Amino acid sequence: MSLEDFRRFRERMNERILAADNLEIRRFFALDSRAYDDGALPTRTKELLGLVASLVLRCDDCITYHLVRCAEEGVTDDELFETFSIGLIVGGSIVIPHLRRAVDRLDEIRSAT
Amino acid sequence: MSLEDFRRFRERMNERILAADNLEIRRFFALDSRAYDDGALPTRTKELLGLVASLVLRCDDCITYHLVRCAEEGVTDDELFETFSIGLIVGGSIVIPHLRRAVDRLDEIRSAT
Amino acid sequence: MSLEDFRRFRERMNERILAADNLEIRRFFALDSRAYDDGALPTRTKELLGLVASLVLRCDDCITYHLVRCAEEGVTDDELFETFSIGLIVGGSIVIPHLRRAVDRLDEIRSAT
Amino acid sequence: MSLEDFRRFRERMNERILAADNLEIRRFFALDSRAYDDGALPTRTKELLGLVASLVLRCDDCITYHLVRCAEEGVTDDELFETFSIGLIVGGSIVIPHLRRAVDRLDEIRSAT
Amino acid sequence: MSLEDFRRFRERMNERILAADNLEIRRFFALDSRAYDDGALPTRTKELLGLVASLVLRCDDCITYHLVRCAEEGVTDDELFETFSIGLIVGGSIVIPHLRRAVDRLDEIRSAT
Amino acid sequence: MSLEDFRRFRERMNERILAADNLEIRRFFALDSRAYDDGALPTRTKELLGLVASLVLRCDDCITYHLVRCAEEGVTDDELFETFSIGLIVGGSIVIPHLRRAVDRLDEIRSAT
Numbered sequence: 138m139s140l141e142d143f144r145r146f147r148e149r150m151n152e153r154i155l156a157a158d159n160l161e162i163r164r165f166f167a168l169d170s171r172a173y174d175d176g177a178l179p180t181r182t183k184e185l186l187g188l189v190a191s192l193v194l195r196c197d198d199c200i201t202y203h204l205v206r207c208a209e210e211g212v213t214d215d216e217l218f219e220t221f222s223i224g225l226i227v228g229g230s231i232v233i234p235h236l237r238r239a240v241d242r243l244d245e246i247r248s249a250t
Numbered sequence: 251m252s253l254e255d256f257r258r259f260r261e262r263m264n265e266r267i268l269a270a271d272n273l274e275i276r277r278f279f280a281l282d283s284r285a286y287d288d289g290a291l292p293t294r295t296k297e298l299l300g301l302v303a304s305l306v307l308r309c310d311d312c313i314t315y316h317l318v319r320c321a322e323e324g325v326t327d328d329e330l331f332e333t334f335s336i337g338l339i340v341g342g343s344i345v346i347p348h349l350r351r352a353v354d355r356l357d358e359i360r361s362a363t
Numbered sequence: 364m365s366l367e368d369f370r371r372f373r374e375r376m377n378e379r380i381l382a383a384d385n386l387e388i389r390r391f392f393a394l395d396s397r398a399y400d401d402g403a404l405p406t407r408t409k410e411l412l413g414l415v416a417s418l419v420l421r422c423d424d425c426i427t428y429h430l431v432r433c434a435e436e437g438v439t440d441d442e443l444f445e446t447f448s449i450g451l452i453v454g455g456s457i458v459i460p461h462l463r464r465a466v467d468r469l470d471e472i473r474s475a476t
Numbered sequence: 477m478s479l480e481d482f483r484r485f486r487e488r489m490n491e492r493i494l495a496a497d498n499l500e501i502r503r504f505f506a507l508d509s510r511a512y513d514d515g516a517l518p519t520r521t522k523e524l525l526g527l528v529a530s531l532v533l534r535c536d537d538c539i540t541y542h543l544v545r546c547a548e549e550g551v552t553d554d555e556l557f558e559t560f561s562i563g564l565i566v567g568g569s570i571v572i573p574h575l576r577r578a579v580d581r582l583d584e585i586r587s588a589t
Numbered sequence: 590m591s592l593e594d595f596r597r598f599r600e601r602m603n604e605r606i607l608a609a610d611n612l613e614i615r616r617f618f619a620l621d622s623r624a625y626d627d628g629a630l631p632t633r634t635k636e637l638l639g640l641v642a643s644l645v646l647r648c649d650d651c652i653t654y655h656l657v658r659c660a661e662e663g664v665t666d667d668e669l670f671e672t673f674s675i676g677l678i679v680g681g682s683i684v685i686p687h688l689r690r691a692v693d694r695l696d697e698i699r700s701a702t
Numbered sequence: 703m704s705l706e707d708f709r710r711f712r713e714r715m716n717e718r719i720l721a722a723d724n725l726e727i728r729r730f731f732a733l734d735s736r737a738y739d740d741g742a743l744p745t746r747t748k749e750l751l752g753l754v755a756s757l758v759l760r761c762d763d764c765i766t767y768h769l770v771r772c773a774e775e776g777v778t779d780d781e782l783f784e785t786f787s788i789g790l791i792v793g794g795s796i797v798i799p800h801l802r803r804a805v806d807r808l809d810e811i812r813s814a815t
Binding site: 281282285286289290291295296298299300302303304305306307312326328329331332333335336337339340341 | 395398399402403404408409411412413415416417418419420425439442444445448449450452453454
C-alpha cells in the first residue's frame with residue numbers, strides 16, 4: 138500500500154470510528170495524540186519512543202505513522218537507524234521483516250519530500 | 251482482501267490442513283470450534299470473548315471471523331464498539347490499525363446482509 | 364503473594380502514580396476504570412472480556428483483578444471455566460501456567476467470601 | 477521457587493483443573509501432552525521445539541518444564557545452549573532475563589541428578 | 590505475494606539495510622545467519638527451531654523463510670506438520686491464520702521444485 | 703526482589719552464561735551492550751528507547767535495568783513519567799502492573815542514591 142493510500146484509509150477510518158457513539162474510544166484517540174506533545178521530553182524524542190515501541194510490537198502501520206512524524210520533526214537517517222538497531226536488538230530477528238518494510242517506507246517518505 | 255475471498259481461502263486451506271495426516275492438528279481444529287458452543291455462557295457471549303482476545307492479540311483474520319459470527323448472533327453495533335473499546339484500552343494504541351480494519355470489515359459485513 | 368498483599372500494593376502504587384504530575388497517565392487510569400461500566404453490554408460481560416484479554420496476554424495481576432471483579436458480579440465457576448477454556452484455546456498451552464495461578468487465586472477468592 | 481515446589485504446585489493445580497467440569501480444557505490438556513510423543517520427529521526434537529517456543533514467548537514455567545523433559549531425554553548442554561542462542565536471536569534481548577533463569581534452572585536440574 | 594516477489598524484496602532490502610552505516614544492525618544480521626550453522630545441533634534441526642519460533646510469534650515472512658530452508662534441508666511434510674502442530678498447541682488458535690498461509694506457501698515451495 | 707539481589711543474580715548469571723562455550727550468545731551480549739553507546743543519538747535517549755521497549759514488551763527485569771541506567775544518565779522523574787505514559791498508551795492497561803512495579807523500583811533507586 139502506498140503512503141498516500143495508507144493516509145487516506147487512516148483518515149477515513151478515524152472519522153468513521155470517532156463518529157460512532159463510543160465515548161471511551163473517542164477519549165482514547167484524544168489521549169493518544171496528546172501523548173506526543175512537547176513536555177519534559179520534546180515531541181522529537183517522543184516520536185522516537187513511539188517508533189521503537191511500534192518496532193518491537195511489530196506493527197507496520199504504527200511504524201509508518203511514526204516514521205512520517207519523525208521525518209516532519211527533522212530526525213536524521215542516522216538517528217532513525219540507531220533507533221532501528223535498538224528495536225532490532227531488543228525485539229530480535231522477528232523484527233527484521235518489519236525493519237525491511239520500515240526502511241522501504243522511509244525511502245518513500247524521503248523521496249516524496 | 252474481500253470478505254468473500256477471505257472465506258474461500260479459509261475454507262480451502264482448512265480442508266487442505268485437515269486432509270494432512272496429523273491427528274493433533276485435526277483435534278485442535280475440532281476443539282476450537284466446540285469452544286464457542288452454548289454452555290454456561292451463550293455462544294453470543296463467547297463470540298465476544300473470541301473477538302476481544304483476537305483484538306488484543308492483533309490478528310486481523312481472527313477479528314474478521316468473530317465479527318462475522320457476532321453479526322450472525324445478532325450482536326449490535328453498540329455492543330461491538332464497547333467490545334472494541336475494551337480491546338483498545340487493554341491492548342493500547344498498537345491495536346488501532348486493527349480496529350480501523352475491523353470497523354471497515356464490520357461495515358462490509360453489515361452492507362452484505 | 365496473597366490477595367490481601369496484592370490489593371495493598373495495587374492501592375498504594377495507584378495512589379503514588381496518580382500523585383505524580385502526569386496528566387496522560389491520570390486520564391488513562393480514569394478511562395480504564397470507566398470502560399467496564401454498564402452500557403450496551405453489562406459490567407458482568409465486560410469483566411469476562413477483561414478476563415479473557417488478560418489471560419491471552421498472560422498478565423497474572425490483571426487476571427487476579429478481573430477474577431475479583433467477576434466474583435463480585437456473581438459470575439459462576441462454570442462461566443469462569445468456559446472463559447478460561449476460550450483463553451486457553453485462543454492463546455495456547457503457553458497460557459497454562461497462568462491458568463494454574465488463576466484457578467489457585469479463584470479458590471482463594473471463593474474461600475475468602 | 478525450587479524445582480520441587482514448581483513440580484508440586486504444577487501437579488496439584490493440574491489435578492484441580494482437570495477435576496473441574498470443563499470438557500474443552502480436559503481435551504486441551506490431553507492434546508498438549510500427546511503433541512510431544514514420538515512421531516516423524518522424535519520426542520527429543522519436539523522437546524527442543526517446545527523449549528525454543530517457550531523462550532521466545534518468555535514463559536519461565538514452560539521453559540522449566542521443557543528443560544526437565546530435555547534432561548530426561550538426554551539432551552546435552554551444548555545442544556541446549558544452541559537452542560538458547562536461537563531463542564535469543566529470534567526473540568531479542570528481552571529474552572535475556574528468562575535465559576538467566578533458564579540457565580540457573582538447568583544447573584539445578586543437572587545437580588539434582 | 591509470490592515466493593519469487595518475497596525473495597526479491599527480501600534481497601533488495603537486505604542490501605539496502607546493510608549498505609546503511611550502522612554497525613550494530615550489520616552485526617546482528619551476521620549473527621542471525623550464523624545461528625543456524627551446523628553445531629551440536631544440525632542445521633536441519635535448527636531450521637525447525639526457527640520455524641516453530643516464527644509460528645508462535647506469528648511472523649509470516651519468517652515462516653516463509655524457514656519453510657524454504659527446511660525444504661532445502663530435506664525436511665519431510667510429516668516432520669513439518671508435526672512442527673506446525675507444536676506451534677499450534679503452544680501458540681493457540683491465534684496461530685491458525687498463519688498456519689493456513691504457511692501450508693499454502695509450503696505447497697508453492699513443493700510445486701516450484 | 704531488592705535491587706541489590708537483582709544486581710547480584712544478574713551479574714552471577716551473566717558470568718555463568720558467558721563462560722559457556724557458545725559464541726553466538728557471547729556475541730549477542732556484546733552487541734546488546736554496544737547498542738546503547740553514544741552515537742547519532744546520545745546514550746541518554748537510547749536508554750529511554752530501551753525503557754519504553756521494555757515497558758510495552760512487559761519485562762520487569764529489563765525495566766529495572768533501564769531505570770537504573772536512566773538514573774545514572776541524569777534522566778529526571780518528569781522525563782521518566784512521560785516515557786511511562788507513552789509506554790502505557792501504546793501498550794495499554796496490560797502495562798499497568800509493570801508500571802506499578804517500575805515506579806516502586808524507581809523510588810527504591812532514588813532513595814538508594
